[in-house]
Amino acid sequence: MDFSRDFIRLACDKGVLRFGEFTTKAGRQSPYFFNAGLFDDGASFGQLCTFYARAILDSGIAFDLLFGPAYKGIPLAAGTALKLAELGRNTPFCFNRKEAKDHGEGGVLVGAPMRGRVLVLDDVISAGTSVRESVDLIRREGASLAGVVIALDRMERGQGERSAVQEVEQAYDVPVVSVANLEDLISHLADDPELEANLGAVRAYRERYGIAGRS
Secondary structure (H helix, E strand, C coil), X not given: CHHHHHHHHHHHHHCCEEEEXXXXXXXXXXXXXXXXXXXXXXXXXXXXXXXXXXXXXXXXXXXCEEEECCCCHHHHHHHHHXXXXXXXXXXXXXXXXXXXXXXXXXXXXXXXXXXXXXXXXXXXXXXXXXXXXXXXXXXXXXXXXXXXXXEEECCEECCCCCEHHHHHHHHHCCCEEEEXXXXXXXXXXXXXXXXXXXXXXXXXXXXXXXXXXXX
């Protein structure tokens, strides 16, 4: 998908994707680091949400509502709903508070009522904790999980042979859509003379920790 490579290019230009030596939460030495929090201005964040919207529409997933888990998912849900509307798909959205509000309207949810098929938006899936918490909330509200959308799928194994993304797909029997994945990153590095020097290290990391390619 062309927008996947465009997203990788934007992430590199913005410094969201950085190359060097980084330690992951799993204690692995990674040659790259992805921090979606660095989409920190209107222009780049607007582009990010456009990529999310295009990935959602391209996936063909049937859904009724966007949900952004606190905190990173909150602006993603709002921004992506805006971009979907611009692309002709007006979609309600909501997000949660970390702590229930005990005055006013109360509750933990802000925005549209949580009904029907819910699409969860987050930046990445590491251990799947955020997804589990979202699913618990969705089910308590009587809705169902339609799928999960993330920015980057690192495509690397968790504790077993599957990646965190694959574990979520298997556990909840829903698709996880990523704007881009490690294969898109490798393709971009191979075509960019300024970044090509990082290609060997990223390929070696993929060889050591990667999962099989995803269709």
